[in-house]
Amino acid sequence: MSPLKSRAPGGPPARRADLSRLAAYRARRDPGATPEPFDAGAPSAGALRYSMQNHDATRLHWDLRLERDGVLLSWAVTRGPSLDPAEKRLAVRTEDHPIPYLTFEGVIPRGQYGAGTVMLWDLGHWRPLDDAGRGLAKGHLRFQLYGRRLTGLWDLVRIRGRPSEKRENWLLVKAEDDAARRPDPVARHRVSVSTGRSLDQIAAGDGPVPSGPASPLKLPDPVEPMLASLVDSPPEGEGWLHEVKIDGYRGMVHLGKGGPVIRTRNGLDWTARFAALVPALAELPARSALIDGEIVAGAGAQGFSALQQAITDGGPFGYIAFDLLDLDGRSLRNRPLTERRAALERLLADAPPLGLVQLSVALPGKGADAMAAVCAAGGEGIVSKRADAVYRSGRADSWRKAKCERRTAFAVIGWTRSDSPGRPFGALLLASAEGQGWRYRGRVGTGFSAQAQAELAARMAPLTRGTAPAQVPRAQSRGVTWIEPALMAEIRYAEPTADGILRHASFQGLREDKMPPLPPSSPAPVIRIAPGGQGGRVIEGIAVTSPDRVIFPGCGVTKGDLAAYYAAAAPLMLAHCADRPLALLRLPEGLAGERFFQKHAGRGFPAQMRTTPIPGEDEPAIYVNTAAGLVAGAQMGVVEYHIRGIRRDRADRPDRLVFDLDPDEGLDFSQVRAAAIDLRDRLADLGLPTWPMLTGGKGIHVVADLRRTVGWDTVKLFARAFAHLLAAEQPGRYVAVMSKARREGRIFIDWLRNDAQATAVSAFSCRAREGATVAMPLSWDALDRTDGANAYDIRTALQAAPGIAPDRRRPVSLEPAARALAGG
Structure with missing residues (x-):
């Protein structure tokens, strides 16, 4: 059993399940008779997961699940959890369960083991405070929960039973902390944390219940945030609130x-x-709100490096709220901070203490005292805010930040070789933008994990240049490989020397949310790959080689144009394709050359194009979640991005339904447009709102956004039945089989996109067709005004997008529509 790269904060690397540990689970269940999962599943990529299920079996109880070593440790808690430390709840140890059981919800049929209704009552992460193996062996497991409903410190204590007793009895006890002695969670929470259904509704097969306020208002408009001015020491005097810097x-x-x-x-x-x-x-009780705060690493992890790892792993995260700008359609920005903070405290009053969403800590009194207390506790510093200050975008003197130790983001301009085997570099050279150029700020050689070093090396490799971007002393330049200043590194340091060099510098992580500022007189970065080689451009930190090579001869679009398009399109495109398994259509030599699809990463794949394991599949899938990832694809010849109908965190639960209307060659686009409207109306009658997307070729995709409540079998069955029903009702217009011979004069309703392995082109993807056309999502009104499926290209799509964007409503469950279709 070999460890994987995933790991939990404070714990050992996550391990795949020893399948023998699931033998008892599988022996008690018939996979053909119960909907419970049987696959072992994959261990977490980050923090260990936890869930609690309300199980209405012979007796109502709550099942506690804690992930460890690739399985779920399980206990049946007879009366449910209590937040009173004086209450000790019996927890009977049961057989280990497979990882996918974490989110199971449904009905176990009569005659099956554990027959009854199962509700997903809570979901989140957990962290053992001591070695979990030793705790289980000695009979005392102390752990922290980071759930949506249960949080804080808990104890599981084994009861010494008689030798004849077969079951292992434990007690579940809440420890004293800020989350203790709150209202009874069992009485308070009577519906599913994922679907909003009660036990009776789950038993009846009802669809999910929408969450959030019954009549939400429109989203508040974006606001430029208010920023604090950096000062050497906190302000003196009264009238300030001092918040812990996050x-x-x-x-x-x-x-x-x-x-x-x-x-x-x-x-x-x-x-x-x-x-x-x-x-x-989404659970916060507001019809509309605009909250200002900070996103941090969750599940007990601390620091910026932990947050970067959480972003790589897809979580966990926490949110620390510190200001409220709008509430229920009313602006609070001109109200004093004390009023805004009081309103924010009321909004968060029902959120679980120590939970995913918390109110920032504000210390009253003198700034110097607050600073001393925070620094003594190991904090980063404080942000002092005038209590009577209104909210004004941009940097302001009424917000001031003072740091216990200094931290700043600097551009990386080069690296030195390492004398240690296995280390790809020794130190990074740093610079800051100043005046008309870059100023050298010294080196950083500590603070790197092995994974951070490998990622940095991969990202620096294509940025190589022949000269230093800044004036660096000769003694510091020996043996340095210079790179374009395209990466920003967060650096912790004690203080700068008189000539601006950082003392005691330590690397904290790359800042993907920041790009190096371009000095005023600097041209756009251009690099030379090698003597006599072809020129390149740096786009989103990616060195795009041979940017002038023509990809689309008919319209003159080059490789550099395509990379620049994907960088500009990223904010729109990632809303559709981020964190999804991808299939890439690569044309390394342009339209005239070879083309091939690729679903799995090969040797030399850029670090910005990441991989993720998919349960049941032998090789990890490719995904991107940054503009740099899209540009890195263009650099390696990717023209088209195709997406699967899942997100990587739940590969068994599709979140979209796609019908690809593929017309026979002789049909006019107006007939395809009319067919799309026909599908829209028919699906709307079944309760499924949809939006259209021009394919960039000759067809239209009709797309429904789904809640992740059913598996692929249900989605595929619905798609097939719907397509064949329309083909049967209008045989002269539609066909639901792929045969070219049967498609003459008709439109093929391609329902085969709705399968676990199937893909469909992503919105805003360029197409490998003459003209560099784009797959364009539209509103239904905009479709009425459109004359062709190839109406937009990479030069027109982004400019047009704001005025024709589709109305993507909240995702809906497919189950009611499936029942309506079956009943019809």
Whole structure:
């Protein structure tokens, strides 16, 4: 049993399941008779996961699941969890369960082991405070929970039973902390944490119940955040609130119709990147709101490096809220901070203490005292805010930040060789933009994990240049490989020397949310790959070689044009393709050369194009979640990006339904457009809202966004039945089989896109067709005004997009539509 690269904070590397540990589970269940999962599943990529299920079997009880070594340790808690430390709840140890059982919800049929209704009551992560193996062996497991409903410190204590007793009895006890002695969670939470259904509704097969306010208002408009001015010491005097400085990414949370939406300080929509936070944010009781705060690593992990790892792993995250700009359609920006903070505290009053969403810590009194307390506790510093200050975008003197130790992002301009085997480099050389150029700020040679070094080496390799971007002393230049200043590194340091060199510098992580500022007089970076080689351009930190090579001869679009398009399209395109398994259509020599599809990464794949394991598949899938990832694909000849109908965190649960309307050659586009509207109306009658996408060729995709409540079998069956029903009703218009001979004069409703392995072209992907056309998502009104499926190309798509964007409503469950189709 070999360890994987995934690991849990504070714990050993995650391991795949020893399948013998699931023997008892499988021996008690018939896979043909119960919907319970039988696959072992994959261990977590990051923190260990936890769930609790409400199980209405012979007796109502709650099942505690804790992930460890590739299985779920399981206990049946007879009366459910209590937040009163004086209450000790009996927890009977049961057989280990497979990882996919974490999110199981449904009905176990009569006659089967554990027959009854199962509700997913809570979901999140857990962290053992001591070695879990030793704790289990000695009969005392102490751990922290980071769930949507249960949080804080807990103890599982084994009861010494009689030798004749076969079952292993434990006690589940809440420890004293801020989450203790709160209202009874069993009485308070009576519906599923994932579908909003009660036990009776699950038993009846009802569809998911929408969450959030009944009548949400429109999302608040984006606002440029207010920024603090850096000072050497905190302000003196009264009238200030001193908040603990948070080490994360700034996150503006928009709540309302179509939300939550999470934007960075630069206005980029990173909701998909921080999707693990969305359910907790959606539970906040506001019809609309705009919250300012910081996104941090979750599940007990600390620091910026931990946050970067969480982004790589897809979570876990936490959100620390510190300001409220809008609430229920009313702006609070001109109200004093004390009023805004009081309103924010009321909004978060129901959120679990120590949970995923928390209110920032504000210390009253003197700034110097607050600073001393935070620094003594190992904090980064404080942000002092005038209590009567209104919220004004941009940097302001009414917000001041003072650091216990200095941290700043610097551009990486070169690296030195390492004398240690296995280390790809020894130190990084740093610079900051200053005046008309770059100023050298010294080296950093500590703070790197092996994984960070490998990623940095891969990202620096294509940025090589022949000369130093900054003036560097000769003694510091020997043996340095220079690179374009295209990467930003967060550096912790004690202080600068008199000539600006950093003392005691330590690497904290790359800042993907920041790009190096371009000095005012600097041209766009151009690099030389090698003496006598071809020129290149740096786009999103990626060295694009041979940018002038023509990919589309008929319209003159070059490789550099395509890479620049994908960089510009990323904010729109990633909303459709981020964190999805991809299939790449590569044309290394352009339209005239060889073309091939690729689903799995090969040797030399760029680090920005990442891989993720998919349960049941032998090789990991490719995915991207950054603009750099899309550009890196273009650099290696990718023209088209095709997506699967899943996100990588739940490969068994599709979140989209696609019908590809593929017309016979002789049909006019107006007939395809009319067919799309016909499908829209028929699907709307079944309760499925849809949006159209021009394929960039000759067809249209009709897409429905789904809640992840059913598996592929249900989605594929619905798609097949719907397509064949339309073909049977209108045989002169539609066909539901792929045969070219039977398609003459008709439109093929391609329902085969709805399969676990199938892909469909991503919205905003360029197409490998003459003209560099683009797969373009539209509103239905815009489709009425469109004359061709190839109406947009990489030069027109982004300019047109804001005015023709589809109305993508909240995803809906397929189950009611499937029942309606079957009943019809």
